[in-house]
Amino acid sequence: MLCARLILSAGLSGFGYTAHAETLAGTRIANTASITYSAAGSPAAALSNTDTIIVAERLDVALVRSSAPLPPSTAAIAVLLTNSGNGQEAFALSARTDGDARPSRFAIDVDGDGQYDAARDTLLADAVTPALAPGATLALLLLGATDGAFDGTQTTIIARAVTGVGTPGTTFAGLGDGGGDAVVGPTGAQAEVSVALDATSTPTLAKTQSVLAPDGTARAIRGAVISYTLRAMFSGPAAAARIDDPLPAGTAYVPGSLLLDGQALSDAADADAGQADAAAIGVALGDIAAAAVRTVQFQVRIQ
Incomplete structure:
Protein backbone atom coordinates (compact mmCIF):
# COMPACT_ATOMS: atom_id res chain seq x y z
CA MET A 1 0.00 0.00 0.00
CA LEU A 2 1.31 3.41 -0.95
CA CYS A 3 0.92 5.98 1.87
CA ALA A 4 1.85 9.51 0.93
CA ARG A 5 1.79 12.95 2.54
CA LEU A 6 2.55 16.27 0.92
CA ILE A 7 4.87 18.81 2.58
CA LEU A 8 4.89 22.24 0.96
CA SER A 9 7.88 24.52 1.53
CA ALA A 10 8.58 27.98 0.16
CA GLY A 11 11.75 29.99 0.35
CA LEU A 12 12.30 33.76 -0.08
CA SER A 13 15.58 34.68 -1.63
CA GLY A 14 17.09 38.15 -1.51
CA PHE A 15 15.15 39.63 1.44
CA GLY A 16 13.57 38.25 4.60
CA TYR A 17 9.87 38.69 5.19
CA THR A 18 8.80 41.05 7.99
CA ALA A 19 5.25 41.04 9.29
CA HIS A 20 3.21 44.03 8.12
CA ALA A 21 6.01 45.18 5.79
CA GLU A 22 5.54 45.22 2.05
CA THR A 23 7.80 42.87 0.15
CA LEU A 24 10.39 44.80 -1.83
CA ALA A 25 10.21 44.93 -5.59
CA GLY A 26 12.61 42.51 -7.27
CA THR A 27 12.36 39.95 -4.49
CA ARG A 28 12.44 36.45 -6.00
CA ILE A 29 9.86 34.16 -4.42
CA ALA A 30 10.74 30.51 -5.03
CA ASN A 31 8.37 27.68 -4.15
CA THR A 32 9.18 23.97 -4.16
CA ALA A 33 6.91 21.17 -2.93
CA SER A 34 8.00 17.76 -1.74
CA ILE A 35 6.27 14.44 -1.43
CA THR A 36 7.30 11.80 1.05
CA TYR A 37 5.95 8.31 1.03
CA SER A 38 6.76 4.77 1.85
CA ALA A 39 7.17 2.03 -0.70
CA ALA A 40 7.83 -1.56 0.12
CA GLY A 41 8.37 -0.55 3.71
CA SER A 42 11.07 1.99 2.91
CA PRO A 43 10.73 5.82 3.11
CA ALA A 44 11.06 7.72 -0.12
CA ALA A 45 10.70 11.30 -1.28
CA ALA A 46 10.49 13.38 -4.45
CA LEU A 47 10.59 17.08 -5.18
CA SER A 48 8.41 19.10 -7.50
CA ASN A 49 9.76 21.59 -9.96
CA THR A 50 10.52 25.04 -8.46
CA ASP A 51 8.22 27.90 -9.38
CA THR A 52 9.83 31.35 -9.10
CA ILE A 53 8.21 34.74 -9.45
CA ILE A 54 9.66 38.23 -9.10
CA VAL A 55 7.70 40.70 -6.97
CA ALA A 56 6.49 43.51 -9.19
CA LEU A 197 1.66 82.99 -3.90
CA ASP A 198 -0.48 85.33 -1.86
CA ALA A 199 0.13 89.04 -2.12
CA THR A 200 -1.09 89.43 1.47
CA SER A 201 1.45 87.04 2.99
CA THR A 202 2.09 87.52 6.72
CA PRO A 203 5.48 88.95 7.78
CA THR A 204 7.37 87.58 10.78
CA LEU A 205 9.26 89.50 13.46
CA ALA A 206 12.14 87.98 15.45
CA LYS A 207 13.83 89.64 18.46
CA THR A 208 17.27 88.90 19.94
CA GLN A 209 19.26 90.56 22.71
CA SER A 210 22.75 90.80 24.17
CA VAL A 211 23.93 92.27 27.50
CA LEU A 212 27.11 94.17 28.34
CA ALA A 213 27.68 95.10 31.99
CA PRO A 214 30.03 97.89 33.18
CA ASP A 215 32.52 95.23 34.30
CA GLY A 216 32.62 93.74 30.79
CA THR A 217 30.56 90.67 31.63
CA ALA A 218 27.13 89.69 30.32
CA ARG A 219 25.51 90.03 33.75
CA ALA A 220 22.16 91.82 33.91
CA ILE A 221 23.15 94.26 36.66
CA ARG A 222 22.53 97.96 37.25
CA GLY A 223 24.17 100.00 34.51
CA ALA A 224 24.32 97.11 32.05
CA VAL A 225 23.33 97.89 28.46
CA ILE A 226 20.90 95.59 26.65
CA SER A 227 21.19 95.68 22.85
CA TYR A 228 18.05 94.55 21.02
CA THR A 229 17.79 93.48 17.38
CA LEU A 230 14.40 93.21 15.66
CA ARG A 231 14.39 91.38 12.31
CA ALA A 232 11.25 91.82 10.21
CA MET A 233 10.95 89.28 7.36
CA PHE A 234 8.49 89.94 4.54
CA SER A 235 7.72 87.14 2.08
CA GLY A 236 5.74 89.53 -0.10
CA PRO A 237 4.35 93.06 -0.34
CA ALA A 238 2.98 94.81 2.75
CA ALA A 239 1.48 98.28 3.13
CA ALA A 240 2.26 100.82 5.86
CA ALA A 241 4.50 98.47 7.85
CA ARG A 242 5.64 99.73 11.26
CA ILE A 243 7.57 98.29 14.22
CA ASP A 244 6.78 99.40 17.77
CA ASP A 245 8.46 98.10 20.91
CA PRO A 246 7.60 99.30 24.47
CA LEU A 247 10.72 99.67 26.63
CA PRO A 248 11.05 97.05 29.38
CA ALA A 249 10.24 98.16 32.92
CA GLY A 250 13.35 99.03 34.91
CA THR A 251 15.28 100.24 31.87
CA ALA A 252 15.91 103.56 30.13
CA TYR A 253 16.47 104.14 26.43
CA VAL A 254 20.07 104.91 25.39
CA PRO A 255 19.79 108.10 23.33
CA GLY A 256 21.02 107.88 19.76
CA SER A 257 21.06 104.06 19.65
CA LEU A 258 18.15 103.59 17.22
CA LEU A 259 19.20 102.07 13.86
CA LEU A 260 17.32 100.91 10.76
CA ASP A 261 19.26 98.52 8.52
CA GLY A 262 22.45 99.78 10.14
CA GLN A 263 21.67 103.47 9.54
CA ALA A 264 21.14 105.84 12.48
CA LEU A 265 17.68 107.34 13.07
CA SER A 266 16.96 110.42 15.13
CA ASP A 267 15.06 109.96 18.36
CA ALA A 268 12.66 112.86 17.78
CA ALA A 269 9.45 112.60 15.78
CA ASP A 270 10.69 114.26 12.60
CA ALA A 271 11.28 113.55 8.93
CA ASP A 272 12.99 110.19 9.32
CA ALA A 273 11.37 106.86 10.11
CA GLY A 274 12.29 106.57 13.79
CA GLN A 275 11.07 107.84 17.12
CA ALA A 276 12.24 106.97 20.62
CA ASP A 277 11.31 108.22 24.09
CA ALA A 278 11.14 106.99 27.66
CA ALA A 279 8.23 104.68 26.90
CA ALA A 280 8.88 103.04 23.53
CA ILE A 281 10.65 103.03 20.20
CA GLY A 282 8.84 103.15 16.88
CA VAL A 283 10.05 102.75 13.30
CA ALA A 284 7.88 103.32 10.25
CA LEU A 285 8.99 100.99 7.47
CA GLY A 286 6.40 102.26 4.99
CA ASP A 287 5.22 100.22 2.03
CA ILE A 288 7.17 97.03 1.33
CA ALA A 289 7.10 96.39 -2.41
CA ALA A 290 8.42 92.81 -2.49
CA ALA A 291 10.09 90.16 -0.36
CA ALA A 292 12.51 91.86 2.02
CA VAL A 293 14.20 91.80 5.42
CA ARG A 294 14.38 94.98 7.54
CA THR A 295 16.42 95.22 10.75
CA VAL A 296 15.85 97.60 13.68
CA GLN A 297 18.34 97.92 16.57
CA PHE A 298 18.31 99.93 19.79
CA GLN A 299 19.71 99.88 23.34
CA VAL A 300 18.40 100.33 26.86
CA ARG A 301 20.26 100.64 30.19
CA ILE A 302 19.23 98.73 33.31
CA GLN A 303 18.40 101.24 36.09
Whole structure:
Protein backbone atom coordinates (compact mmCIF):
# COMPACT_ATOMS: atom_id res chain seq x y z
CA MET A 1 0.00 0.00 0.00
CA LEU A 2 1.31 3.41 -0.95
CA CYS A 3 0.92 5.98 1.87
CA ALA A 4 1.85 9.51 0.93
CA ARG A 5 1.79 12.95 2.54
CA LEU A 6 2.55 16.27 0.92
CA ILE A 7 4.87 18.81 2.58
CA LEU A 8 4.89 22.24 0.96
CA SER A 9 7.88 24.52 1.53
CA ALA A 10 8.58 27.98 0.16
CA GLY A 11 11.75 29.99 0.35
CA LEU A 12 12.30 33.76 -0.08
CA SER A 13 15.58 34.68 -1.63
CA GLY A 14 17.09 38.15 -1.51
CA PHE A 15 15.15 39.63 1.44
CA GLY A 16 13.57 38.25 4.60
CA TYR A 17 9.87 38.69 5.19
CA THR A 18 8.80 41.05 7.99
CA ALA A 19 5.25 41.04 9.29
CA HIS A 20 3.21 44.03 8.12
CA ALA A 21 6.01 45.18 5.79
CA GLU A 22 5.54 45.22 2.05
CA THR A 23 7.80 42.87 0.15
CA LEU A 24 10.39 44.80 -1.83
CA ALA A 25 10.21 44.93 -5.59
CA GLY A 26 12.61 42.51 -7.27
CA THR A 27 12.36 39.95 -4.49
CA ARG A 28 12.44 36.45 -6.00
CA ILE A 29 9.86 34.16 -4.42
CA ALA A 30 10.74 30.51 -5.03
CA ASN A 31 8.37 27.68 -4.15
CA THR A 32 9.18 23.97 -4.16
CA ALA A 33 6.91 21.17 -2.93
CA SER A 34 8.00 17.76 -1.74
CA ILE A 35 6.27 14.44 -1.43
CA THR A 36 7.30 11.80 1.05
CA TYR A 37 5.95 8.31 1.03
CA SER A 38 6.76 4.77 1.85
CA ALA A 39 7.17 2.03 -0.70
CA ALA A 40 7.83 -1.56 0.12
CA GLY A 41 8.37 -0.55 3.71
CA SER A 42 11.07 1.99 2.91
CA PRO A 43 10.73 5.82 3.11
CA ALA A 44 11.06 7.72 -0.12
CA ALA A 45 10.70 11.30 -1.28
CA ALA A 46 10.49 13.38 -4.45
CA LEU A 47 10.59 17.08 -5.18
CA SER A 48 8.41 19.10 -7.50
CA ASN A 49 9.76 21.59 -9.96
CA THR A 50 10.52 25.04 -8.46
CA ASP A 51 8.22 27.90 -9.38
CA THR A 52 9.83 31.35 -9.10
CA ILE A 53 8.21 34.74 -9.45
CA ILE A 54 9.66 38.23 -9.10
CA VAL A 55 7.70 40.70 -6.97
CA ALA A 56 6.49 43.51 -9.19
CA GLU A 57 7.50 47.10 -8.55
CA ARG A 58 4.56 49.26 -7.49
CA LEU A 59 4.94 52.83 -8.77
CA ASP A 60 3.58 55.37 -6.29
CA VAL A 61 4.63 58.83 -5.12
CA ALA A 62 3.57 61.51 -2.63
CA LEU A 63 4.34 65.23 -2.85
CA VAL A 64 3.58 67.80 -0.12
CA ARG A 65 4.52 71.36 0.69
CA SER A 66 7.41 71.57 3.13
CA SER A 67 7.00 73.38 6.43
CA ALA A 68 10.17 75.35 5.62
CA PRO A 69 9.38 79.07 5.17
CA LEU A 70 9.29 80.73 1.76
CA PRO A 71 12.57 82.70 1.95
CA PRO A 72 12.54 86.26 0.62
CA SER A 73 16.08 86.00 -0.74
CA THR A 74 15.50 83.23 -3.27
CA ALA A 75 11.71 82.93 -3.59
CA ALA A 76 12.11 79.15 -3.74
CA ILE A 77 9.23 76.81 -3.05
CA ALA A 78 10.14 73.91 -0.76
CA VAL A 79 8.41 70.53 -1.14
CA LEU A 80 8.90 66.99 0.14
CA LEU A 81 8.75 64.08 -2.30
CA THR A 82 8.29 60.54 -0.96
CA ASN A 83 8.74 57.34 -2.93
CA SER A 84 5.68 55.51 -1.61
CA GLY A 85 6.21 52.51 -3.90
CA ASN A 86 8.07 49.32 -3.03
CA GLY A 87 11.04 49.69 -5.38
CA GLN A 88 13.93 51.96 -6.26
CA GLU A 89 12.53 54.78 -8.40
CA ALA A 90 13.53 58.18 -9.78
CA PHE A 91 11.04 60.96 -10.45
CA ALA A 92 10.85 63.61 -13.16
CA LEU A 93 9.90 67.08 -11.92
CA SER A 94 8.09 69.92 -13.66
CA ALA A 95 6.07 73.00 -12.79
CA ARG A 96 3.35 75.21 -14.18
CA THR A 97 2.10 78.62 -13.10
CA ASP A 98 -1.59 79.44 -13.49
CA GLY A 99 -1.95 76.46 -15.79
CA ASP A 100 0.97 77.28 -18.10
CA ALA A 101 4.05 75.07 -18.17
CA ARG A 102 7.27 76.94 -17.52
CA PRO A 103 10.99 76.14 -17.53
CA SER A 104 11.77 74.75 -14.10
CA ARG A 105 14.95 74.54 -12.05
CA PHE A 106 14.98 72.16 -9.12
CA ALA A 107 17.53 71.50 -6.40
CA ILE A 108 17.91 69.04 -3.55
CA ASP A 109 17.56 70.99 -0.30
CA VAL A 110 20.39 69.21 1.50
CA ASP A 111 19.82 70.77 4.92
CA GLY A 112 16.06 71.24 4.55
CA ASP A 113 16.08 74.95 5.42
CA GLY A 114 13.94 75.99 2.44
CA GLN A 115 16.70 78.19 0.98
CA TYR A 116 18.97 77.53 -1.97
CA ASP A 117 22.69 77.71 -1.31
CA ALA A 118 24.79 76.87 -4.37
CA ALA A 119 27.69 75.78 -2.17
CA ARG A 120 25.59 73.30 -0.24
CA ASP A 121 22.50 72.26 -2.18
CA THR A 122 22.49 70.11 -5.32
CA LEU A 123 21.05 71.38 -8.58
CA LEU A 124 19.15 68.82 -10.63
CA ALA A 125 20.26 69.80 -14.10
CA ASP A 126 17.70 67.59 -15.84
CA ALA A 127 14.95 68.03 -13.20
CA VAL A 128 15.11 64.31 -12.37
CA THR A 129 15.74 63.02 -8.86
CA PRO A 130 18.20 60.27 -8.09
CA ALA A 131 16.65 56.84 -7.53
CA LEU A 132 14.98 56.78 -4.11
CA ALA A 133 14.64 53.74 -1.90
CA PRO A 134 11.12 52.63 -0.96
CA GLY A 135 9.71 55.01 1.64
CA ALA A 136 12.53 57.54 1.23
CA THR A 137 11.71 61.26 1.33
CA LEU A 138 13.68 63.95 -0.52
CA ALA A 139 13.54 67.69 0.26
CA LEU A 140 13.37 69.70 -2.97
CA LEU A 141 13.36 73.35 -4.01
CA LEU A 142 11.70 74.85 -7.06
CA LEU A 143 13.94 77.82 -7.83
CA GLY A 144 12.83 81.17 -9.16
CA ALA A 145 9.21 80.10 -8.98
CA THR A 146 7.88 83.55 -8.19
CA ASP A 147 10.34 85.80 -10.02
CA GLY A 148 10.11 87.90 -6.85
CA ALA A 149 6.38 88.49 -7.36
CA PHE A 150 3.73 87.53 -4.82
CA ASP A 151 0.68 88.52 -6.84
CA GLY A 152 -1.78 85.75 -6.04
CA THR A 153 -0.62 83.45 -8.84
CA GLN A 154 -0.61 79.70 -8.25
CA THR A 155 2.36 77.47 -8.98
CA THR A 156 1.91 73.70 -9.26
CA ILE A 157 4.80 71.25 -8.92
CA ILE A 158 4.44 67.82 -10.53
CA ALA A 159 6.41 64.62 -9.89
CA ARG A 160 6.14 61.60 -12.22
CA ALA A 161 7.77 58.18 -11.90
CA VAL A 162 10.48 57.84 -14.55
CA THR A 163 9.52 54.21 -15.25
CA GLY A 164 6.04 55.32 -16.28
CA VAL A 165 2.67 56.71 -15.21
CA GLY A 166 -0.92 55.83 -16.02
CA THR A 167 -4.13 54.53 -14.58
CA PRO A 168 -3.71 52.24 -11.56
CA GLY A 169 -2.90 48.74 -12.73
CA THR A 170 -1.03 49.80 -15.87
CA THR A 171 1.86 47.36 -16.31
CA PHE A 172 5.31 48.00 -17.75
CA ALA A 173 6.60 44.50 -18.50
CA GLY A 174 10.15 43.81 -17.35
CA LEU A 175 10.83 47.39 -16.23
CA GLY A 176 10.60 46.81 -12.48
CA ASP A 177 13.42 46.13 -10.05
CA GLY A 178 15.22 42.84 -10.62
CA GLY A 179 13.73 42.41 -14.08
CA GLY A 180 10.16 42.02 -12.84
CA ASP A 181 7.20 44.04 -14.01
CA ALA A 182 6.41 47.58 -12.85
CA VAL A 183 2.77 48.24 -12.01
CA VAL A 184 1.19 51.67 -11.51
CA GLY A 185 -0.21 52.04 -8.00
CA PRO A 186 -3.19 54.00 -6.62
CA THR A 187 -1.54 57.42 -7.16
CA GLY A 188 -1.11 56.83 -10.88
CA ALA A 189 2.66 57.10 -10.24
CA GLN A 190 2.40 60.88 -10.26
CA ALA A 191 1.61 63.59 -7.72
CA GLU A 192 1.32 67.34 -7.65
CA VAL A 193 1.08 70.11 -5.08
CA SER A 194 -0.10 73.67 -5.67
CA VAL A 195 1.17 76.75 -3.86
CA ALA A 196 -0.71 80.05 -3.99
CA LEU A 197 1.66 82.99 -3.90
CA ASP A 198 -0.48 85.33 -1.86
CA ALA A 199 0.13 89.04 -2.12
CA THR A 200 -1.09 89.43 1.47
CA SER A 201 1.45 87.04 2.99
CA THR A 202 2.09 87.52 6.72
CA PRO A 203 5.48 88.95 7.78
CA THR A 204 7.37 87.58 10.78
CA LEU A 205 9.26 89.50 13.46
CA ALA A 206 12.14 87.98 15.45
CA LYS A 207 13.83 89.64 18.46
CA THR A 208 17.27 88.90 19.94
CA GLN A 209 19.26 90.56 22.71
CA SER A 210 22.75 90.80 24.17
CA VAL A 211 23.93 92.27 27.50
CA LEU A 212 27.11 94.17 28.34
CA ALA A 213 27.68 95.10 31.99
CA PRO A 214 30.03 97.89 33.18
CA ASP A 215 32.52 95.23 34.30
CA GLY A 216 32.62 93.74 30.79
CA THR A 217 30.56 90.67 31.63
CA ALA A 218 27.13 89.69 30.32
CA ARG A 219 25.51 90.03 33.75
CA ALA A 220 22.16 91.82 33.91
CA ILE A 221 23.15 94.26 36.66
CA ARG A 222 22.53 97.96 37.25
CA GLY A 223 24.17 100.00 34.51
CA ALA A 224 24.32 97.11 32.05
CA VAL A 225 23.33 97.89 28.46
CA ILE A 226 20.90 95.59 26.65
CA SER A 227 21.19 95.68 22.85
CA TYR A 228 18.05 94.55 21.02
CA THR A 229 17.79 93.48 17.38
CA LEU A 230 14.40 93.21 15.66
CA ARG A 231 14.39 91.38 12.31
CA ALA A 232 11.25 91.82 10.21
CA MET A 233 10.95 89.28 7.36
CA PHE A 234 8.49 89.94 4.54
CA SER A 235 7.72 87.14 2.08
CA GLY A 236 5.74 89.53 -0.10
CA PRO A 237 4.35 93.06 -0.34
CA ALA A 238 2.98 94.81 2.75
CA ALA A 239 1.48 98.28 3.13
CA ALA A 240 2.26 100.82 5.86
CA ALA A 241 4.50 98.47 7.85
CA ARG A 242 5.64 99.73 11.26
CA ILE A 243 7.57 98.29 14.22
CA ASP A 244 6.78 99.40 17.77
CA ASP A 245 8.46 98.10 20.91
CA PRO A 246 7.60 99.30 24.47
CA LEU A 247 10.72 99.67 26.63
CA PRO A 248 11.05 97.05 29.38
CA ALA A 249 10.24 98.16 32.92
CA GLY A 250 13.35 99.03 34.91
CA THR A 251 15.28 100.24 31.87
CA ALA A 252 15.91 103.56 30.13
CA TYR A 253 16.47 104.14 26.43
CA VAL A 254 20.07 104.91 25.39
CA PRO A 255 19.79 108.10 23.33
CA GLY A 256 21.02 107.88 19.76
CA SER A 257 21.06 104.06 19.65
CA LEU A 258 18.15 103.59 17.22
CA LEU A 259 19.20 102.07 13.86
CA LEU A 260 17.32 100.91 10.76
CA ASP A 261 19.26 98.52 8.52
CA GLY A 262 22.45 99.78 10.14
CA GLN A 263 21.67 103.47 9.54
CA ALA A 264 21.14 105.84 12.48
CA LEU A 265 17.68 107.34 13.07
CA SER A 266 16.96 110.42 15.13
CA ASP A 267 15.06 109.96 18.36
CA ALA A 268 12.66 112.86 17.78
CA ALA A 269 9.45 112.60 15.78
CA ASP A 270 10.69 114.26 12.60
CA ALA A 271 11.28 113.55 8.93
CA ASP A 272 12.99 110.19 9.32
CA ALA A 273 11.37 106.86 10.11
CA GLY A 274 12.29 106.57 13.79
CA GLN A 275 11.07 107.84 17.12
CA ALA A 276 12.24 106.97 20.62
CA ASP A 277 11.31 108.22 24.09
CA ALA A 278 11.14 106.99 27.66
CA ALA A 279 8.23 104.68 26.90
CA ALA A 280 8.88 103.04 23.53
CA ILE A 281 10.65 103.03 20.20
CA GLY A 282 8.84 103.15 16.88
CA VAL A 283 10.05 102.75 13.30
CA ALA A 284 7.88 103.32 10.25
CA LEU A 285 8.99 100.99 7.47
CA GLY A 286 6.40 102.26 4.99
CA ASP A 287 5.22 100.22 2.03
CA ILE A 288 7.17 97.03 1.33
CA ALA A 289 7.10 96.39 -2.41
CA ALA A 290 8.42 92.81 -2.49
CA ALA A 291 10.09 90.16 -0.36
CA ALA A 292 12.51 91.86 2.02
CA VAL A 293 14.20 91.80 5.42
CA ARG A 294 14.38 94.98 7.54
CA THR A 295 16.42 95.22 10.75
CA VAL A 296 15.85 97.60 13.68
CA GLN A 297 18.34 97.92 16.57
CA PHE A 298 18.31 99.93 19.79
CA GLN A 299 19.71 99.88 23.34
CA VAL A 300 18.40 100.33 26.86
CA ARG A 301 20.26 100.64 30.19
CA ILE A 302 19.23 98.73 33.31
CA GLN A 303 18.40 101.24 36.09
